[in-house]
Amino acid sequence: MAYVRNAWYVASWVQDVSSDKPYALSILDEPLVLWRAEDRWIALEDRCSHRLAPLSLGRVEGDSLRCMYHGLRFSTEGKCVEIPGQETIPAQARVKTYPIVEKHSWLWVWMGDPALADVSLVPPAVGFDDPDWILGRGFLDYQAEARLINDNLLDLSHASYVHANSFQGGDVYALERPQLETLSRGVRFSRWTTDVPGSIIRQSDEKVDAYMRYDFLIPGVLLMWTGQFPAGTAAACNFEKPDYSMAIGGVTFTSQAVTPTGDKTSRYFFSWGPHRNHGDEALRDFLLGVAQQAFAEDKVMIEAQQQVIDRTASPSIVAIAHDRGPILFNRLVEQLAQDESSRPIA
Ligand code: FES
Numbered sequence: 386m387a388y389v390r391n392a393w394y395v396a397s398w399v400q401d402v403s404s405d406k407p408y409a410l411s412i413l414d415e416p417l418v419l420w421r422a423e424d425r426w427i428a429l430e431d432r433c434s435h436r437l438a439p440l441s442l443g444r445v446e447g448d449s450l451r452c453m454y455h456g457l458r459f460s461t462e463g464k465c466v467e468i469p470g471q472e473t474i475p476a477q478a479r480v481k482t483y484p485i486v487e488k489h490s491w492l493w494v495w496m497g498d499p500a501l502a503d504v505s506l507v508p509p510a511v512g513f514d515d516p517d518w519i520l521g522r523g524f525l526d527y528q529a530e531a532r533l534i535n536d537n538l539l540d541l542s543h544a545s546y547v548h549a550n551s552f553q554g555g556d557v558y559a560l561e562r563p564q565l566e567t568l569s570r571g572v573r574f575s576r577w578t579t580d581v582p583g584s585i586i587r588q589s590d591e592k593v594d595a596y597m598r599y600d601f602l603i604p605g606v607l608l609m610w611t612g613q614f615p616a617g618t619a620a621a622c623n624f625e626k627p628d629y630s631m632a633i634g635g636v637t638f639t640s641q642a643v644t645p646t647g648d649k650t651s652r653y654f655f656s657w658g659p660h661r662n663h664g665d666e667a668l669r670d671f672l673l674g675v676a677q678q679a680f681a682e683d684k685v686m687i688e689a690q691q692q693v694i695d696r697t698a699s700p701s702i703v704a705i706a707h708d709r710g711p712i713l714f715n716r717l718v719e720q721l722a723q724d725e726s727s728r729p730i731a
């Protein structure tokens with residue numbers, strides 16, 4: 386399965402990268418080192434051009450990064466600017482650079498043609514600097530290809546089975562399909578569940594109409610809003626998007642990003658928490674605990690699925706109605722990847 390290269394991939398929560406220590410991560414099987422120069426983040430190939438030691442074992446020196454094997458020093462442009470004990474620097478002593486931006490508390494790396502790196506393509510997530518939301522965060526490493534995690538997030542019917550214990554959403558996720566629409570770089574899902582008791586987010590005896598909506602965007606970023614409304618709201622707004630200011634509780638936001646690190650390894654980043662008007666730090670911590678339980682449930686299933694796929698000679702699937710989301714998204718990925726491969730390299 387191809388992946389889109391002309392896209393911003395999440396490399397890390399910015400809080401998890403120290404400003405004076407290089408940070409190593411592979412994306413699409415390419416080893417990267419992220420580091421903080423004097424006033425900005427830098428992403429370089431994590432491979433010294435001398436004898437291929439990882440630069441992530443190096444030392445940040447102002448606006449340069451020194452390989453701590455034999456001391457070659459590289460600029461923010463990836464050019465070697467010092468070889469200890471030698472005057473001349475060969476032109477080939479340089480490493481590849483990648484566009485990198487910090488946005489919504491994530492560090493995003495552009496893996497495609499640098500000339501096409503467009504910051505407006507960073508998915509509109511919510512960062513920890515947004516005063517409206519009280520978020521918690523984390524990440525999980527998977528021994529599975531990113532596509533399988535994307536497929537999981539593009540079909541939440543699995544919540545009725547995989548997450549019966551954690552999210553406790555009942556069988557509605559499997560029995561009723563969400564509304565689905567295609568976006569220019571993704572797929573949007575929305576769902577009203579009417580006249581139901583509260584949920585783990587907001588426990589109450591009073592019946593509510595619950596709304597959830599999420600966008601799943603290239604290369605594998607999920608942005609989801611939820612809310613609970615007085616019973617009758619869904620019909621009153623014709624099962625369209627409600628006005629969130631009418632919510633009586635359960636207003637949360639989660640962002641999740643799936644980054645293919647290797648061929649069959651991935652890192653899954655997530656945040657979740659309530660809107661400030663509908664919860665506090667205690668609710669955030671409770672939600673994060675539930676999320677960690679739920680994401681561990683997904684990991685068990687997906688890693689086991691990967692093992693079965695690996696043992697299968699010609700793996701193929703039998704698609705069901707709930708596969709519409711994965712099919713639409715994967716078709717978009719294939720289309721964009723194909724456009725990239727037919728485009729002459731700048
Ligand atoms: S491998 Fe980096 S300086 Fe020798």
Ligand SMILES: [Fe+2]
Pocket residue numbers: 537543544547548679683
């Ligand atoms: Fe799940």
